[in-house]
Amino acid sequence: MNSGTLVGSLIFAAILMVLITVVIALMLRGWRNRAQRQAELLGDLPDVPERVGAATLSTRGMYVGCMLSPAWNELVMAGDLGYRSKSVLSRHPEGIMIQRNRAQPIWIPRESVTTIRTERDLLSSGAGRIVDPNPILTIRWRLSSGAEMDTGFWASNCSEYSCWLDGQQEQEDVA
Numbered sequence: 001m002n003s004g005t006l007v008g009s010l011i012f013a014a015i016l017m018v019l020i021t022v023v024i025a026l027m028l029r030g031w032r033n034r035a036q037r038q039a040e041l042l043g044d045l046p047d048v049p050e051r052v053g054a055a056t057l058s059t060r061g062m063y064v065g066c067m068l069s070p071a072w073n074e075l076v077m078a079g080d081l082g083y084r085s086k087s088v089l090s091r092h093p094e095g096i097m098i099q100r101n102r103a104q105p106i107w108i109p110r111e112s113v114t115t116i117r118t119e120r121d122l123l124s125s126g127a128g129r130i131v132d133p134n135p136i137l138t139i140r141w142r143l144s145s146g147a148e149m150d151t152g153f154w155a156s157n158c159s160e161y162s163c164w165l166d167g168q169q170e171q172e173d174v175a
Helices: 003-042 158-174
Strands: 057-068 085-092 095-100 106-109 113-119 136-142 148-155
Touching (some): 057 158, 113 158, 148 158
Antiparallel strands (some): 057 085, 057 148, 085 095, 095 106, 113 136
């Protein structure tokens, strides 16, 4: 390889590295701005009450994330809500708790829950694209700011979904 070709290759590589760095910096900036906008829209999440009754139902699995409702493509990045983690989903008389590994627990007050259902493509990386053949348990709930959010949970044992769906019907009958 002659010196002219070597110099040209090094210049091309340097320009390419600068372009990649700029693109990554712009992506990070966009994610930060999105998280700030969402934090303002969502407001404060409900705090976990000091005293919570015994869990009436508990399921192990994976917290998938939260989406702004009804925008299926608006993944919530505010706080630590955008990170998947192993978790335990439990129903209490006062509400639903998602205890996540290495993240803050999510508390959903009973009166905030709009519906509990299963979805096949919620939180997937594209409209209608099925990531896993097993459905996702989806909890739609309203925040104090008035915004609605869908929270997704993949259970380790999908047969437990029927208990959650039946329990939703029982809570609606009581209310």
